[in-house]
Amino acid sequence: MVRRILALTSGRIAVAILAVIALLAVFGPLLAPQNPLATGDNTLAAASGAHWLGTDHLGRDVLSRLLDGSRVSVLGSLEVALMALVVGAIPGILSVYLGRAFEWLTLRLADTLVALPFLLFAVAVIALLGNGITQAMLVTGALVSPLFYRVARAATLAVARSPYVEASLIVGASIGWIVRRHVWIKVLPPIAVALAQTIGVGFIIVSSLTFLGIGVEPPAPTWGGLLASDLGYLSHRPWAPLAPALLIMVTVWASNLLADAIRDVSGEAGRALVNNRKIRADRPGKAGPVPTGGV
Numbered sequence: 001m002v003r004r005i006l007a008l009t010s011g012r013i014a015v016a017i018l019a020v021i022a023l024l025a026v027f028g029p030l031l032a033p034q035n036p037l038a039t040g041d042n043t044l045a046a047a048s049g050a051h052w053l054g055t056d057h058l059g060r061d062v063l064s065r066l067l068d069g070s071r072v073s074v075l076g077s078l079e080v081a082l083m084a085l086v087v088g089a090i091p092g093i094l095s096v097y098l099g100r101a102f103e104w105l106t107l108r109l110a111d112t113l114v115a116l117p118f119l120l121f122a123v124a125v126i127a128l129l130g131n132g133i134t135q136a137m138l139v140t141g142a143l144v145s146p147l148f149y150r151v152a153r154a155a156t157l158a159v160a161r162s163p164y165v166e167a168s169l170i171v172g173a174s175i176g177w178i179v180r181r182h183v184w185i186k187v188l189p190p191i192a193v194a195l196a197q198t199i200g201v202g203f204i205i206v207s208s209l210t211f212l213g214i215g216v217e218p219p220a221p222t223w224g225g226l227l228a229s230d231l232g233y234l235s236h237r238p239w240a241p242l243a244p245a246l247l248i249m250v251t252v253w254a255s256n257l258l259a260d261a262i263r264d265v266s267g268e269a270g271r272a273l274v275n276n277r278k279i280r281a282d283r284p285g286k287a288g289p290v291p292t293g294g295v
Contacts, residue, residue: 001189004265011261017254021247024067025074032064036221044236053243057233060219062226066243069221073248076137076215077202083141084198088148089191093183095149096156097175110146118143119208126214133206133215140205144198151194155187189266193259200255207248223248 005011029036033052040059047054053062088110095103118140125139126132159165159182168178209215210224218225223244230240 001192001262001265005258005261008261008264010257011265014254014258014261017250018258021070021074021251021254024070026071028067028070032061032067034061034064036060036064036068037219044233046237054237054240056226056229056240058219062240062243065221065226066223066247069223069226070247072133072210072216072220073203073206073223076133076206077199079134079137080141080144080202080205081195081198083138084144084148085191085195087142088145088150089152089187092149092152093156093179093187094175095153096160097178106149110149113143114146116143118205122205122209123214133209136209136215137202137206141202144201147198148191148194151190152187155190156183159183159186189262193262193266196255196259196262200252200259203248203251203255 006015038060040055042051042055043057043059045051045055045059051061051063053066056062056065091106095106121143122136122140126136129135162182165178165182168182173181206215206222207224207227210222211228213225213228216222216225226244227241227248230237230244233240
């Protein structure tokens, strides 16, 4: 599937952008030219050789804070996506095989989680457990998990009616063996699409919470926190919110673009894409010699 994704222009663009964001999360704090927490007298300065993106209202280097805050934003979005994957996909697959009681219970739980406003619920959890990004993201991931539950359940229902799965049940194969051998391969593509989309949703959630000052103790930098602090000084630096807003927008766009690329190369559409490319590749070789004029 990776080769098929990279064969698409949209897939290559999405992977390249997300790879750059991942590198920022890993090496961003190390690449920061100055201490992101160090204040100075040169407040609200314009871009210069010493401060490429200027300084904020406390004289801190904006570029350094942007690079240092990338790790929190990326890790927070991954926590949301992975938590939603584990909490949603596994019960979604098992609900098809573990009987009516488990199916009814998980369906009602998924409906309940959908009805809860994740932002207000995350604020309530932080008020109980303390201001930390990890607990906020884990709780938010659990609230997003119904997406994975429904995707995994729908894909598993389609596979469960297949003759080879029914034959495996008849001969006495265990549920775990059937899931590993038959179900997971068919369920993986739609789950991968949902995972890519949820990473983008995670960035929006992290940015929204940190924009409100929730989840991260100040003065720790985050993309959402930088956006919020810049909005208070638009009269002095009207271009300041562009950098964090652009990073958030590009990352979410690349996540959705990757989800579209995975959808395009998986299932019947992916096989049709590969067959069309084989036909195009074989067409010049199958062409006969160019006829020449004769008497």
